[in-house]
Amino acid sequence: MEKGMTHQMETPTNVTIKGILGTLMASLDDENKKRVISLGMGDPTAHSCFTTSDIVRDSVVQTLESQKFNGYAPTVGLPPARKAISEYLSMNLPYKLSPDDVYITAGCTQAIEVAISILAKPNANILVPKPGFPIYELCAAFRNVEIRHYELLPNNGWEVDLDAVNALADENTVAIVVINPGNPCGNVYSYQHLKKVAETAKKHRILVIADEVYGHLAFGENPFVPMGVFGSMVPVLTLGSLSKRWLVPGWRLGWFVTTDPKGIFKNAKTVERLKKYFDICGGPATFIQAAVPRILENTKEVFFARTLGILKQTSDICFKKIKEIPCLTCPQKAQGAMSVMVKLDVSQLKDVSDDIDFCFKLAREESVILLPGLTVGLKNWVRITFAAEPSSLEEALDRVKLFYQKHSHQHKIQSDLL
Template identity: 70%
Template sequence: MESNGATNTITIKGILSLLMQSIEEEDKSPKRVISLGMGDPSAYSCFRTTPVAQQAVSDALLSHDFHGYAPTVGLPQARRAIAEYLSRDLPYKLSQDDVFITSGCTQAIDVALAMLARPGANILLPRPGFPIYELCAKFRQLEVRYVDLLPDSGWEIDLDAVEALSDQNTVALVVINPGNPCGNVYGYQHLKKVAEMAKKLGILVIADEVYGHLAFGNTPFVPMGVFGSVVPVLTLGSLSKRWIVPGWRLGWFVTTDPLGSFKDPKIIERFKKYFDILGGPATFIQAAVPTILEQTDELFFKKTLNTLKNSSVICYERIKEIPCIDCAHRPEGSMAMMVKLNLELLEDISDDIDFCFKLAREESVIILPGTAVGLKNWLRITFAADQSSLEEAFNRIKCFYLRHSDQTHNILEF
């Protein structure tokens, strides 16, 4: 699991595939597989995209106007619509020239790191975090330096660590908000401090907001671009999570930078040339973007948030019934949460990876070992699932705990 090079970096999809394979190799469990490992809400019937989005894509496809290539930076109408959508929450207006269409947020991540890469450069990544950043950084020869998030402070960024780890070769700090994998939502004041620290250090901020607006706790979602006048911000996002269409692969890379740090003609030309070698999303998907962004009813978003909140509460409460796992912070957003694993209460489990593979083989429940997101002996649980599946999954996890619990500890407790 150690990451000594790009080819050795573990991916979430890779380890989930291995977990599923381990279930299939057992081939003797009558239990249906319940996966709480992948952040794909469309896998459960309680999460469906809005009819507006489906109709917009259908209309664009059937119009016969969007079967050809789109401009490499994206259709103008899609770029303009995304600029207007993001501007709703900013103290300034974006233009279509600030927006570049990508094939999902993953491609936006790769673009950001490719644009920043130079010999000897390093980048600050959150830990736990999204492993694609490390993978992309390794391919770009960017040194990775990890900033630990603080579980006892709502997974806030350790700003002292940011300052200590940064040097003249640091190019950017990555901020994921709402948080994946932690389920946290950063407040205005914390983000302001992050922006001020980045300005002090002379680095820019990459704001991963793929879960933008998926905040259902007491802390409202604040886009990092609000602080674009303090520090240059590259905002990355997509339709995937908020509209429940991850397979559509429609993302964006946006320069939320009102002071114009990215407006240098040479920088713009470099962006455009890099996009010339990329393949963006299907043209008809891009063509549907203006309708999707402008006509989706707020009730659709409220329903999604309500479902996520209820699901997160089920997980948070059921975890309390299982002594070997503990949730340090009640989820307030996104679709996942981090859970601490207490190995002292288990007599034949060596670490988080062992826990997840044995759980998969014995109970057909898939959750992600924390090692995959940078935090050993923790677990990432995705709560974007229907309530009955969550209840059944935690029933099985509880049985698994009882089967593997340290009986000596149980006797002492009794």
């Protein structure tokens, strides 16, 4: 099986995260009595320590029971929801967004699809981080948009390699994607670094697609700074959702926002194109949209603080446990989001060929699911999601350590001596 999967995963565009994780789950040994612990999917709701607040739940119950929101919503979204999102995002910007800047989407994935579709034109290319989120490649392939990968620098806080961006950008480049807080790396960019990215985008006369689905999930040295802060310097398309911060990924409530106070991107033709595009694609359920104003206005800070506290705790556990596994190296403890990238040294393992092979054998032998790095663009790395119960995370990484011990060259030498 490993050979077939390796062939299929030579390029990230051939696979989705859900697809490879489903294949890993299917490969589990039915005779293995260990409970399955998945650290592969970024769905915190799989663990009981991550539950949304009563305000969030009650807001949806209230709108559903009102019987007022069973019909169609406007294709661009309910006006009160658009207004609430514009006010929510404006709190962290030096200017005020208008409700007309906001388009409600079925999760951040649809916001990504909208962004790429709107920017698609003959010979267009978009600069995307490596490692990154493979949905960008998949969406671009459907729109005949070329993806050019720029490197993130693991030994420098996974910052954007601006030299690589300058080398890749040309007259056909239309945008650069910046994911902050970072998925899959767990980085949180400083104000100074984001400003340099904005200056680089301005130099090349391209806009920034700011993927902020993990917005505000920062618990390290750097606070979360929205890319829209630099909207007066360069047009920014801000993509976000309720999914991660409010712990409701299955609700599929996202947004596509033009943070462009100078109107460089938002000319009449573009706005009309956007509206027409939304006419052909459905958004989230109307009653969930109707709950957005109350959710954004009434969620208590204590709820957010609790989530950040757990994520900081599990990030610390993850970093500490990885240090105990010689074949894994974590260049930086996660500062935000819910996952971290870890380098895999296969030379220390006697019968593991690469990250795909590692993850499949780990799943079968230890019932632990990790995401192969190739899925997000880096061979011989793995992505570990630390949004898990602390005890489950510790147990899973202890099993990874046991897997290393069984497969290490040192173990073979000791067995031969016996």
